[in-house]
Amino acid sequence: MVTAEASKAPAISPLAVRERTGWISTAEIVSVLKGEIAGLHIRQAFSAEVAEVITASFFRNPGLKERKDGVPGQYIGASHYRKDAATYFAEAENARPFVDAVFDNLVDPVRGLFDALKRELHNQGIELRLARSEHGQANICRAICWSGTGMYALEPHDDVAQVLCAGKDYELAAVASNTVVALNFYPSMPEEGGNLRIWSHKPTVTERKSQGLETTGYPYSTAYLEAVPCHEFELKTGDIALIDGGFIHGVTRQSGNEKRRLLLNCFLGFAQPDLVLWWT
Ligand SMILES: O=C(O)CCC(=O)C(=O)O
């Protein structure tokens, strides 16, 4: 007899991962957007000098705030998580000077990647742009230090629930039926820990509901993930990681009190066959 418990076991989805050293190619980003690769880790993708400038300007930035939405962390920029479109875009507009200040006077690697991808997609007849509404426009990224104190600095979650349940005033909801890609730059990493762990499981709406996480996708319990295989990206300063945010992922706790872990993050995905949106 199949028990109710057994039928609740999370379905395993294959996790195609690529890891290498060097600059990231737009073709690889498109592969992640199309769901051909679930995780891409590029080591030493931007320079230690650029990483240092970004990290120093993050910690002295007057726009640095404590998150108050149940996800422990400090940030600059705006997160659409659990916000209606009017609130999110107003926050994005207000935070823009502080986000710009994170890059000081650098030729910024996030903008560089955005521009290169925009050109590549344009050649394929696809528009890439920041998400927008009558209330404003998304920023190119947000900068975050996670500060969870349990087993994870950022608890296991998926990035799709928040897109699927974004209110009607967002253009984002359409992306949820395609791959929601999370793009992460790491300007500062501790010597140990702070890794990005990704599980071989893409929850369905039903599975999310069964965990009481329908609208947030955060946080999945250790018990739920117990039997699911995972892969860990061992991140260092200057690395970039792109993942299919539909797979459950989390950030392991950093050990010791040394350098803090700093992340620049944004999301992107196809809203229509000829339109890719980018938001935070
Ligand atoms: O910090 C990381 O490596 C992952 C961040 C993440 O999963 C998120 O911002 O949704």
Ligand SMILES: [Fe+2]
């Ligand atoms: Fe995430």
